[in-house]
Amino acid sequence: MAAEPVPQEARRLAKLLNEKNPALQIPDDYIDTHIHFEGGDLPVQPGCLKSGALCAAAFAAFGAVANQVAQDRYGGEPSHVTINTDHAGYFLGLPALVKAEKPPVDWQRGAWEKEMDRAATKIYPTKDGRWFQLHGDIDCHALFRDIGLEYNMEASREEAYEIVKKWTLLHTADELEAMMVKFGHSGSKCYEPEEWLATDMGKALENKPLINIEQVNKANGPVPYPPANKKRILEGIKVVEMVRIIAGPTIGRTLAELGAQVIKVNPPHLRDINILQYTLTTGTHTVSLDARQPDQKAQLESLIAEADVFIDGFRPGSLERLGFGKERVMQLAGPKGIIYIDENAYGVEGPYRHRPGWQQIADTASGCAVVQGRSLGAEGAVLPPLPISDLVTGVLGAVTVLCGIRDRARHGGNYFGVACLTAYDMFCISKQVGQYPPELVQQVERVFGFGPMAPKDDVPDLLGKVIQAWYNNRPKDMDFDGKLFVSFEDGPFGQSKQLAPVARIDNYPSGWDHPPRPYGYDKPTFDY
Structure with a gap:
């Protein structure tokens, strides 16, 4: 059966x-009457996963719930929302689709300088003929120490992969999983989708909604929206995010499109990825606070007391140990x-709820990597290209926030929401979503020429292949002065250009109030 064009x-x-x-509470007819999907017929990513179409659907939900907030707040006619599905597909390469005059501030501090750094986070064959995703986190020293491999050796890309591969081939996939659990590291066997659904963790997530939010208590009744001079949808809404890398910051960045005031907190002792400063701080203010220090903890508590939204993107339990768990944050909010x-990565229920995890872990645990590799004709599991689950989970997290803001204004109370990487991946490969047929996968490859992809390709490898294919085959779309991009003429990075907001809401144009900035750039205050 022929696949439907991506907009349909x-x-x-x-x-x-x-x-x-x-x-979501979106009326049945709103999607047909007020949401317009446009774009080319073909996906812009390789493989069988419907990532671009799902990303477009997530942005449609974002626009629809933003419209609900706007109507509650300002009245008037419902907005029409336009989603370009090609634009939504390119959004999945967001971190690499950027130009800036000035370099980012160094927050990596030596991470990923050696090929062994890269080798710590790749898919490897195992003793029993399976595949396993190792993950070195941001600092792979601890992983290599615990598994008994030398970290500081000099090696080429291929040599580094072979060194780790030689070790993984000594162990079965289940032995590697048990080892990662024992030492507290990320890592996952590359499951078949049905195999994952049969696990206790898969069962715990299977029926969880992606927009997973509940009222915790009613507090003091409906909470009015703050005063608004510019009539923006989230004007005056204050957000504190304690997040790292991609998924968490995408939530705040997406809320900032609608005028929210977002403060991103980076603890000064923790690394982050340099290039992400160009895109995932857009529209936000960034501060550096160490919650282990009493005076800085007090500053953070003061910010949270003002905030309407708090985003926790740290390892499970980390913020609670620092005094910023759900109950304490809700107490501070008053x-x-x-x-x-x-x-x-794994949600808040089930046996893995306390395990750390990253996008690659969600991709391999859920079965996405096995399905993707098979559709590409690869020898084993292959990560979905681009930081897809990170970015789409971030958009869905922003939708979840909008639902909470809407319901707090209507009913009052505190709200607890979950944005789960693995839950998104499970939905992506569910039977109801489906997969693109082999003939379409082959057609897309003929059009774009992404080239072969393999288990040893990590996220930067895959991202590079896809972005280059876009530049080669969609030069008009990749024009940084074109309609899909936005330019900031004067900011901490000088002139910078990146993808414009995907969801176009006709009565309330989306856009960021501030250019991107380095981590830890601003003072810890909402008075800006």
Whole structure:
């Protein structure tokens, strides 16, 4: 059966997303009458996963719930939302689609300088003929120490991969998984989708909605929206995010498109990825606070007391140990209540809820990597190209926040929401979403020429292949002065250009109030 063009498929998936997530409260006819999908017929990513169409559907939900907030707040006619599905597909390469005059500030501090750094986070064959995703986190020293491999050796890309491969071939996939659990590291066997669904963790996540939010208590009744001079949808809404890398910051960045005031907190002793400063701080202010220090903890508590939204993107339990768990944050928020979002790999229930995890772990645990590799004709599991689950989970996290803001204004209370990487991946390969047929996968490869992809390709490898294919085959779309991009003429990085907001809401144009900035750039205050 021929696949539907991407815009039509995105509409179907938007309806499916609405059906599966009652918290959205999108009227049945709104998607047909007020959401317009446009774009080319073909996906812009390799493989069988419907990532671009799902991303477009997520942005449609974002626009629809933003419209609900706007109507509650300002009245008037409902907005029409336009989603370009090609634009949504390119959004999945967001971190690499940027130009800036000045270099980022160094927050990596030596991470990923050696090929052994890169080798710590790749897919490897195992003794029993399976595949396993190792993950060295941001600092792979601890992983190599615990598994008994030398870290500081000099090696080429191929040599480094072979060194780690020789070690993984000594162990079965289950032995490697048990080892990672024992030592507290990320890592996952590359499961088949049905195999994952049969696990206790898969069962715990299977029926969880992607827009997963609940009222914790009613507090003091409905909370009015703050005064607004510019009539922006989230004007005056204050957000504190304690997040790292991609998924968590994407939540705040997406809320900032609608005018929210977002403060991103980077602890000064923790590394982050340099290039992400160009895109994932857009529209936000960034501060450096160490919650282990009493005076800085007090500053953070003061910010949270003002906030309407708090986003936790750290390892499970980390912020609670620092005094910023759900109960404490809600206590700090007082009678106005707060929306607390827990962004994580495995959700908040089930046997792996306390395990650390990253996008690659979600991709391999859920079965996405096995399915992707098979569709590409690879020898084993292959990560979906681009930081897909990170970015789409971030958008869905922003939708979850919007639901909480809407409901707090209507009913009052505190709200607890979950944005889960593995839950998104499971939905992506569910039977109701489906996969692109082999003939379409082959057609897309003929059009774009992405080239072969293999288990040893990590996220930067895959990202580079896809971005280069876009430059080669979609030069008009990749014009940084074109309609899909936005330019900031004067900021901490000088002139910078990046992708414009994907969701176009006709009555309330999206856009960021501030250019991107380095981590830890601003003072810890909402008075800006």
